[in-house]
Amino acid sequence: MTRPLPCRDVFDLPEGIIYLDGNSLGPLPKAAAERVAHTVSGEWGAMLIGGWNGAGWIDLPQRVGDRIAPLIGAPPGSVIAGDTTSVQLYKALSAALALHPDRAEILSEAGNFPTDLYIAEGLVAQVPGRRLRTEPRDAIIEAIGPETAVVMLTQVDYRTGALHDMAAVTEAAHAAGAAVVWDLAHSAGALPVDLGAVGAEFAVGCGYKYLNGGPGAPAFIYVRPDLQERVAPALSGWLGHAAPFDFDPGYRPAEGIVRMQVGTPGVLSMSALDAALEIWEDVDVTEVRAVSIALADLFITEAETRCEGHGLELVTPRDGARRGSQVSFRCPNGYAVMQALIAEGVVGDFRAPDLIRFGFAPLYNTEDEIIEAAKRLAVILAERRWDRPGFLARAKVT
Amino acid sequence: MTRPLPCRDVFDLPEGIIYLDGNSLGPLPKAAAERVAHTVSGEWGAMLIGGWNGAGWIDLPQRVGDRIAPLIGAPPGSVIAGDTTSVQLYKALSAALALHPDRAEILSEAGNFPTDLYIAEGLVAQVPGRRLRTEPRDAIIEAIGPETAVVMLTQVDYRTGALHDMAAVTEAAHAAGAAVVWDLAHSAGALPVDLGAVGAEFAVGCGYKYLNGGPGAPAFIYVRPDLQERVAPALSGWLGHAAPFDFDPGYRPAEGIVRMQVGTPGVLSMSALDAALEIWEDVDVTEVRAVSIALADLFITEAETRCEGHGLELVTPRDGARRGSQVSFRCPNGYAVMQALIAEGVVGDFRAPDLIRFGFAPLYNTEDEIIEAAKRLAVILAERRWDRPGFLARAKVT
Numbered sequence: 001m002t003r004p005l006p007c008r009d010v011f012d013l014p015e016g017i018i019y020l021d022g023n024s025l026g027p028l029p030k031a032a033a034e035r036v037a038h039t040v041s042g043e044w045g046a047m048l049i050g051g052w053n054g055a056g057w058i059d060l061p062q063r064v065g066d067r068i069a070p071l072i073g074a075p076p077g078s079v080i081a082g083d084t085t086s087v088q089l090y091k092a093l094s095a096a097l098a099l100h101p102d103r104a105e106i107l108s109e110a111g112n113f114p115t116d117l118y119i120a121e122g123l124v125a126q127v128p129g130r131r132l133r134t135e136p137r138d139a140i141i142e143a144i145g146p147e148t149a150v151v152m153l154t155q156v157d158y159r160t161g162a163l164h165d166m167a168a169v170t171e172a173a174h175a176a177g178a179a180v181v182w183d184l185a186h187s188a189g190a191l192p193v194d195l196g197a198v199g200a201e202f203a204v205g206c207g208y209k210y211l212n213g214g215p216g217a218p219a220f221i222y223v224r225p226d227l228q229e230r231v232a233p234a235l236s237g238w239l240g241h242a243a244p245f246d247f248d249p250g251y252r253p254a255e256g257i258v259r260m261q262v263g264t265p266g267v268l269s270m271s272a273l274d275a276a277l278e279i280w281e282d283v284d285v286t287e288v289r290a291v292s293i294a295l296a297d298l299f300i301t302e303a304e305t306r307c308e309g310h311g312l313e314l315v316t317p318r319d320g321a322r323r324g325s326q327v328s329f330r331c332p333n334g335y336a337v338m339q340a341l342i343a344e345g346v347v348g349d350f351r352a353p354d355l356i357r358f359g360f361a362p363l364y365n366t367e368d369e370i371i372e373a374a375k376r377l378a379v380i381l382a383e384r385r386w387d388r389p390g391f392l393a394r395a396k397v398t
Numbered sequence: 399m400t401r402p403l404p405c406r407d408v409f410d411l412p413e414g415i416i417y418l419d420g421n422s423l424g425p426l427p428k429a430a431a432e433r434v435a436h437t438v439s440g441e442w443g444a445m446l447i448g449g450w451n452g453a454g455w456i457d458l459p460q461r462v463g464d465r466i467a468p469l470i471g472a473p474p475g476s477v478i479a480g481d482t483t484s485v486q487l488y489k490a491l492s493a494a495l496a497l498h499p500d501r502a503e504i505l506s507e508a509g510n511f512p513t514d515l516y517i518a519e520g521l522v523a524q525v526p527g528r529r530l531r532t533e534p535r536d537a538i539i540e541a542i543g544p545e546t547a548v549v550m551l552t553q554v555d556y557r558t559g560a561l562h563d564m565a566a567v568t569e570a571a572h573a574a575g576a577a578v579v580w581d582l583a584h585s586a587g588a589l590p591v592d593l594g595a596v597g598a599e600f601a602v603g604c605g606y607k608y609l610n611g612g613p614g615a616p617a618f619i620y621v622r623p624d625l626q627e628r629v630a631p632a633l634s635g636w637l638g639h640a641a642p643f644d645f646d647p648g649y650r651p652a653e654g655i656v657r658m659q660v661g662t663p664g665v666l667s668m669s670a671l672d673a674a675l676e677i678w679e680d681v682d683v684t685e686v687r688a689v690s691i692a693l694a695d696l697f698i699t700e701a702e703t704r705c706e707g708h709g710l711e712l713v714t715p716r717d718g719a720r721r722g723s724q725v726s727f728r729c730p731n732g733y734a735v736m737q738a739l740i741a742e743g744v745v746g747d748f749r750a751p752d753l754i755r756f757g758f759a760p761l762y763n764t765e766d767e768i769i770e771a772a773k774r775l776a777v778i779l780a781e782r783r784w785d786r787p788g789f790l791a792r793a794k795v796t
Contacts, residue, residue: 012443021447027519028443035664040434044612045426048745050420057613062707084661086635087485094524110647115636115661118649120635126524127493134647152539208662214442215455215665236520238513247750249508249532251516263482264606268434269611269664347446352645 005281005291005362009281011212018376020348023186023359024327026212026276035275039185039268049271057267065220065257065273067277068211071182071285072203073194074222080235080257081273082265085206085219086184087235089119089152091260091313092202094234096150096179097123097130099201099227101199103149103178110134113158116183120152123234137162141172148178148200155193156324159351161316163191163323170198185209188220189280190325190361191289195222212360213273221260228256237262279363291362293320295370299358302374303329306347310381328357333386337377340386346373401680403689408677409610416744416767416774421724421757424610424674433636433673437666455665462668463655463738465675468610470582470601471592472620478655479671480663483583483604483617485633487550490600490619492632494548494577495521495528496760497599497625501547501576507738508532510518511556514581518550535560539570544575545762548599552706553591554584554722557749559714560587561721568596583607585616587678588723588759589687608723608759611671619658632741635660677761689760691718693768694725694794697756700772701727708779713753726755734784735775742778744771 012028013019019027020307043055052058065079072079093106106120117134126131128202135143137157144151151173155164166182173180179201187193189210195203201224207217223231232253238244239261242252253259259328297320301313317323331337338350348358358373380386410426411417417425441453450456463477482487491504504518515532522528528785533541535555542549544743551570553562564580571578577599585591587608593601599622606613621629630651636642637659640650651657695718701710711728716720729735729752736748746756756771 263484
């Protein structure tokens, strides 16, 4: 029994805002607000240290991981939440390199999300003989070779929304004997992912975009079950130890995915994410995907029709199957245009140098909103509203 | 104008509990509950993505760091909050090793808190030619030598409460050309620390013990100001970049302490910690330290007098100047005794194999509580209450 989409009543959405930026930060689920209040007063306040067992904080990262797992085609016990996406990526990459000690290369895309490249840079700087190689998007599969230890890619491009063919890349990597690390930041909760079918070794992702876990929500990491007993995380912390409360002086990794945990999890943020994930008990991500494609198709049509002649250029694949859940246009004066649009109650975002970006979340976005957003964009462009003297100073800059 | 101690009204403390475990998890400050509720509904809910600038989330880790700085003798701009203590330690150690590329050794104490040793183990396993060496507590200074890149110690021993002489160890390390990393987990908010005077290169610490930031609160890291432009964090994430929203493909570290930031900070947990730290505007940590010593002295006297003949053996230095803010006794059947004590409303904790541990937090602990705690401990030992059939099964195990 699934809930019909949208299910806006799940969220505490501000009045009068058309929110097309859930791919940066999802809105507040009412259940998250209630849960955090309870965690603060009913658990921390009332149970004190007893909350670790009494309120189940100690297992919460695994329970949250198990809620995320079905969204990404992962079995129970293969995902754990915690840390940030960047830190999770460091763990995944270091573990992937350790699986291939004789191969030098982390291969990635030149246009990958910068933190992915920065983290890889920092890791290879630690480890002599390893290097980061980047290639253009379309040259990745060809570039995989005997030197490739791991291919690291983000499934959905954060600027264009273009989707990698996860199965094809993973297959090519495996054919060359390399591992893969998928960054699912813009995938989890936006489209069905099937890590199991694809056979990816590692994946990481973000809790605060389409999973609506709140600002800076914990990230997550997936390790393919058959590898869990072999991987050695570089970040070997006490909550990844087989028996943390034995206080052994030597590190002995926990069984299974728990070894990818490091320090003490942030329980307040984790509780918000846990509550935000409850919606997926009643909503099917396949249906979310279908609606997302329809909303984005509608926005492309409406925006292109209404804004004709104002220089918008679609950079997102027109074929819904080849993009994530966002639409981006190259737009002259894009920064100012987006500020003007936000001032008019349509929240998207801007990505340098000239992209205006709109994310679609079928949990709360409606067709009417999408049409209205395109209308307001057209008015702003037609009236050059962003170009009025002093506009930027007055605009509600978010 | 400082507030008199204790200032229990700052906290939301459960009735009928004598809480001597603030060194594991500090209790809930009322201001933290209010602040988190506001951050959830008034910021995340109302401002959505606009909260990053509008509510100042983006600078929050620095503001929290600046609140912690005076407690540890650090100047503004030298501390930043985020991640977990374990992850912060990895950053500090990797940066310290990078300062000394020709020295092989991380030197630590065999009895250091396990996660510190585990993190060092994980780091040296990444980097060929580096190793972790541990020595007994009293042999550390002598062990520092030309191979020592960095000395890593926890100022207050988590079991015994014994305090390292931070000035002497740091001086010895510097005399040998090595760097130091101090773990202040049991120091910050418990006793005055003067990193500036000592000249330590790095320090890390915990937000959820004496700083009362909530379960799994963000940790913090300190980098000595003159080193900030030189250190290269292994975990080079986008929020440590000089211009994260330029989305440069190459990593370029931010100026100052911000480069020690990695991913997107957990705003809900960070807000709780920020509010919890407000108390230090009105309370002097020097006074907290004086009261803490007096409370611990009182507890030692009361417990030893009242529990005589039941095998308690003090493992904490009797000299207040040589310990942190806790008292531990070796205690036969310590685990069961502590469970019985918790069932009687006195919350301390147990550390394997046989230590019962009591933390003292002058912000909320009173002399009357300390005397009452010793009385109840004496009754439990005298009546062998922990030894009654089925006791453990019935006890409220926390």
